[in-house]
Amino acid sequence: MLWSRAVNDPILIAPGVVIPADAIEMTAVRAAGPGGQNVNKVSSKVQLRIDLGRITGLDVDSRQRLARLAGRRVDSEGRLLVTSQRTRDQAVNLEDAREKVRALVAESMVAPTPRRPTRPTRGAVRRRIESKRRQGDKKVQRRRPNDE
Numbered sequence: 001m002l003w004s005r006a007v008n009d010p011i012l013i014a015p016g017v018v019i020p021a022d023a024i025e026m027t028a029v030r031a032a033g034p035g036g037q038n039v040n041k042v043s044s045k046v047q048l049r050i051d052l053g054r055i056t057g058l059d060v061d062s063r064q065r066l067a068r069l070a071g072r073r074v075d076s077e078g079r080l081l082v083t084s085q086r087t088r089d090q091a092v093n094l095e096d097a098r099e100k101v102r103a104l105v106a107e108s109m110v111a112p113t114p115r116r117p118t119r120p121t122r123g124a125v126r127r128r129i130e131s132k133r134r135q136g137d138k139k140v141q142r143r144r145p146n147d148e
Contacts, residue, residue, distance in 0.1 A: 063108075
């Protein structure tokens with residue numbers, strides 16, 4: 001069987017960052033959507049459950065980013081659920097799900113660039129102050145006339 005070999009393989013993300021094979025649990029279920037009789041009798045949708053705590057070589061910041069990127073796909077036991085039902089072929093869907101996991105973990109390893117604070121230009125400040133002055137003049141015109 002093609003898929004059993006792929007399930008038992010670890011997922012290599014980067015040098016030193018690996019999801020071991022025993023941290024991956026694969027189930028095949030019936031896919032949704034069009035497909036007629038085939039969709040009702042063939043379990044081509046692949047669900048991968050990855051134990052995030054068992055990923056080796058991932059630093060603490062990357063783990064936090066991974067949990068944030070994964071969002072609701074992480075269950076209460078700390079396992080990431082990734083599914084694929086793009087094709088009618090279970091083996092292709094398995095490889096697609098593994099690629100989704102690889103991409104998600106690789107994305108979590110990239111640290112965001114820190115924001116460099118900027119100052120508004122002199123012209124922008126002048127336009128803002130001028131706009132505020134015009135608004136204030138408008139409101140002065142709405143006041144009741146002073147009888148002095």
